[in-house]
Amino acid sequence: MSTDTFAQMAAQMTNGKGFIAALDQSGGSTPKALGLYGVTEDMYDGEEAMFAEIHAMRTRIIKAPDFTKDKVLGAILFERTMRGEVDGKPTAKALWEDRGIVPFLKIDKGLDDKANGVQMMKPIPGLEDTLKEAATFGIFGTKERSVIHEANPEGIKAVVAQQFEVGKTVVSCGMVPIIEPEVDINSATKSEAEAILKAEITAQLDALADDQNVMLKLTIPNEAGLYDDLADHPRVLRVVALSGGYTTDDACARLSKQPKMIASFSRALAEGLSKQQSDEEFNAALGANIDKIYQASL
Template identity: 50%
Template structure:
């Protein structure tokens, strides 16, 4: 069920004009064991990838079907491809998010990171990207997300990251989807501020080369200087700039999001912090509601 023009317009209006944040529920094969461990499920409780993905889907289902997880505070949710092939309460995952929760569905499309070169990690090739994008369109997905990592302020490496991101973004735009471009800077980088300066310049140059109708979103590491990405936020080709928590605690990340006007959160680990498979439904709901409220409030500034 690909999106009608009116549904796509409704999702775009929501992301553009309403308050809230984006829930990153897209842990992939490499990060899923850690996510499950934080959720109270030890690696001894599964013996293969299929069991692991079943368990993490149960976690995601418990989150998105919870009554406090709605479009009133959550603008969107980023899904892993494995989740796109599954259901929430008998409905395909992406359709459930929008039809039942009014939460805009996004899909993580990258296949992980290459080895470090020029102090960055580019994305691995995505050989069947067109097929994946066609599936996303058919399932009613609004946009995509793809992540690279920057370690140091290496001009060549950062230019390579941005060039790769925008090349793939144009392929995604051609399918009628909205790409979230994510060039993460390691929060522990000794050259974080310098890397941010190089990245912003490269992003603005690439944004200026887009056609007027090519709209993207950016997902960036919370900057050292408040409102550092204001030029990106105000750029005519940018729908929204969202922030990853990047290893900060939820409290630290929320404080930094609140200090950056018109930037909103897109948290993964910081959203699920404190949730446990062992909690009663009442306790789980209480912890989730508090997390959602705190992140929502930080994203309102």
């Protein structure tokens, strides 16, 4: 990727109006995502057919008239989606060249078992090789997810330290990591966990060098404006919000109280979409979701 292209993408992620689409369901979550799309497990045979179905769904979303940089700033891709094509063009290239949307890659390999009230990321073998491959596709940044279930200071500190360790590897390969320590929306100690998380993230951000920039993807906090200080930190391009299981309407209502967060929704983006819909019905439903999420991100 040229320096000019990277700068254009960075400017869009820092200053653009809109949200980031999460098109990164992986092997474990694909059957559920397909089921919501009206494609049940008896409609495909084997993993390859399953991934072909999810790629067809994502292609339909990417090619929809409202899926452009006017409201969608970036899109997070699963590895198979990155290696796939949209109308004969690599997916990331189709996103940027045809839609003006900045491509990201999900790089985590899932979650370890719960310990100390959190789920750390599993090891990511071959990470640097994956990042080098991603660079050849024109990927701007990455996303890596952990989950916090309880306000356990030791667990949260470990999650954030692991996230930033991986993030620094991403930065060293010329990309911008989206650091995602999700707080479970059903946690009985959600507010307390968010306060601890903010302090740990701040400490890690303060320790970064001037050329180490990141993005943050966080659960919409209970307290309005809680993460505004993080959004203003000189090492942060943008703070984005995950929907975390909230309905689209609920997620958008909560997000509208967070002036310095924009959305990065997956399930909420695809809510109400179905393979059985005509293109006109599909595009109308997706357009309505995009507009709702866009408005909440302003």
